[in-house]
Amino acid sequence: MVLILCPQMKDLETFIQSVFHKLPIPIAETDLPEKFTFPFSYQPHPVALSAVKALQTYLNEQKKWNHDFGDQTDESGEICGKMFGVLVVQNKGKELGYLAAFSGKLAERNYLEGFVGPIYDRLAEDGFFKEKETSIIAINDQIKAIEHDPQYLNLLSEYDTKRDRSNKEMQASLIYKKKAKHIRQLKREAAMQDLSSDRLEDFLQQMSKESQDLHFQHKRKQQAWREVLTAAKERLAFYQKKIDELKEKRKSKSAVLQQQLFDQYQFLNQRKERKGLTTLFKHTKQERPPAGAGDCAAPKLLQHAFLNNLKPVALAEFWWGQSPKLELRRHGYFYPACLGKCKPILTHMLAGMRVDENPAYQEALKTKGLDIIYESVDYLVINKPNGLLSVSGKYVLDSVASRVKAAFPKVTGPMMVHRLDRETSGLMVVAKTLAAYLDFQNQFLNKTIKKEYIAILNGIPEYKSPSIKLPLRPDHHQRPRQMVCYIDGKLAETHWSILEIKAAKARVLLKPITGRTHQLRVHSAHPEGLNIPIEGDELYGLKSDRLKLHAAALTFEDPANGKLMEFHLDPDF
Incomplete structure (x- = not known):
């Protein structure tokens, strides 16, 4: 632009x-x-x-x-x-x-x-927001004061210490019980071989008594620790009750303030x-x-x-x-x-x-039909043009799926094994039978289907690792954009290499190891990835005549006979 x-x-x-x-x-x-x-x-x-x-x-x-x-x-x-x-x-x-x-x-x-x-100035010194925010800050200060009170901290430390000791002792008691049970079992087995019936009966009663004694000993220890921890909790309860009351008060005041703030935001139209x-x-x-x-x-x-x-x-x-x-x-x-x-x-x-008009509602292509690269009884391999949806949307019905249904009206059941973004062109496999669909799904789950993409970047990336690993999740406020997130993001990995440099732009080969939404686009544009967006990427870079991203290679096993099928198709850019 x-x-x-x-x-x-x-x-x-x-x-x-x-x-x-x-x-x-x-x-x-x-x-x-x-x-x-x-x-x-x-x-x-x-x-x-x-x-x-x-x-x-x-x-x-x-x-x-x-x-x-x-x-x-x-x-x-x-x-x-x-x-x-x-x-x-x-x-x-x-x-x-x-x-x-x-x-x-x-x-x-x-x-x-x-x-x-x-729309509303919440920073105004004489406004209600500042006044009520001050009261909430005061509650925060009260909570902090209690949480930093030396006596409260000592009681908290005392409780944590006793709880840890309790856990260790009870765990040790359980381990001892299990070992004793195992030893008793060995003794019983030996006694069954060596002792007479009269002596065996006395011995088994003795083993039973040992088992009961250990059980009640464990229970008494458990009860003793329960009483110790309850007493420690009661000493903490005075402070914890105050903290809980203040937090509830803060929550209530915050909810009222938030609603009052929402009410100040009133929007006009013409x-x-x-x-x-x-x-x-x-x-x-x-x-x-x-x-x-x-x-x-x-x-x-x-x-x-x-x-x-x-x-x-x-x-x-x-x-x-x-x-x-x-x-x-x-x-x-x-x-x-x-x-x-x-x-x-x-x-x-x-x-x-x-x-x-919303561009997403527009039928992007005047050309109809399918560009079929290969066809078998079970599936098709097609060249999806840039601008065509993989599946029909709410407002745009024209898609790969709708065109396949029109061309093969007898095909029933799920067909779309995978998808390409509307802006991406290239190779797609489409199932014509349920058996083929399930087989392809299994291949995708097992990561045996291999895909390669060719893209043109809006610049030349610095040499980095040939593998990009940046976890991705949806940007909930700006769908369909995706974002890198190390907390909630799903693993996403891409291998890449430079094919050619021309006119200050790099033609690159991208191999997705995982298949996250917009994975190649984000991994290209993100500073921790290649740090250069794909040319024509409206979401993560600059819009141009088209997104220069093309699915150029596709490899999978034929569902009918297991034969390895390889397809290659160069982009038109």
Whole structure:
């Protein structure tokens, strides 16, 4: 994506004098978009690019406030990189300009000169949030004071010591009981061979008595320790009760404060209809607003426009600064609004406006039919074109699955053994019988099916290990994006090598050992992977004519006879 260059900002003071900024270059009415930006998937319109360039120039040159965008985290541990947004607007006098906003807070403030403010300023000193937050902080301090009380710590240490001793002694007692039982069994077996019936009966009674004595001895020891630990717990109970009461009080106050905070976030649309966070998220999967909902740049910008009778024309949001550790963000790159936090809000705010169609709803391909590479009685190997879904979606029915059904109407049961992303082209195997489907599923589970991909990266990676191991999980707020997570992520491994370097870009061979969603795309783009996104990757890099990722090789065993089948298909890029 090429940004439109604009003249250097000559007077930085003009930016902070108003939140309505004139565009740096003249724009004719005929050059404006016919519809407003679809915020969840878009290519920035040239008029928005002009505003972005002006804002980025200001960010590079301003000295009014300080925020270190270059470090990973600031002293509070928060991410220093920041999402910014611009909204091109038109006032009643038909004058074009743009508004600027940042997500969350910037330089520890909600308000900065030249930027639109928050929906609600929770940092206001005279606001209810600060006052009630102070009372919750006071409860936290009370809990900490108890938890650091020397007498409480001594009692806690005493209890832990006695509990550990109890566990060790009872474990030793159990081991002794088991050994004694084994010895008694050996003695019984020997006695059965050596003793007369009269002596044997006396001996067995003696063994039974020993068993009972050990059992009751173990029980008495268990009861004694139970009494010791109960007494120690009772001495702790005074403090623990206070801690539990304070935590319950904190929980109650936090819930009330959170709901009161939600009530302050009321969002407008061009019809001047107002809805709050609780209402907007009531029918979503999470049912309650997630943390930070309403504090993103796009809702701030639209709210200011509707409050001030400005007509929204075009929107663009970009990341500025260092990427967070888990998510993939690149300095200066454009990103769509997040689905988890913003979709319910923006759906309401854009109601009644003419908005670009969601690209995901569009039938991407005019060509029909299947490009069949190989066909047997049991399966097909096809070349899936870029832009075609593997299976039909809610809004787009055209897919590999629908085309297979149309071409082979007698095929029943599951067919799709695996999937390729809509944007990825290349080799796929499709089952024509249930037996073949089950066989292929088993091969995938046993990792005997081998796949190789060819991709073009938007640069040349530095030499690293030929194996990338970064665990992945879904980014719940920005589906379908995936993120690296060392806590909840699933193991994902990719082997890679460079095939060719041309025009400052690397053609690479990617071999997925596991098959996680977007694995190759994230492993390419992530700083701990190749640190260079695949060309045309709209989610993790920059959008272009297509995603340069192609499934070029596929190897599996024929379900009918076990013969090794190998297929190779070069990409068209």
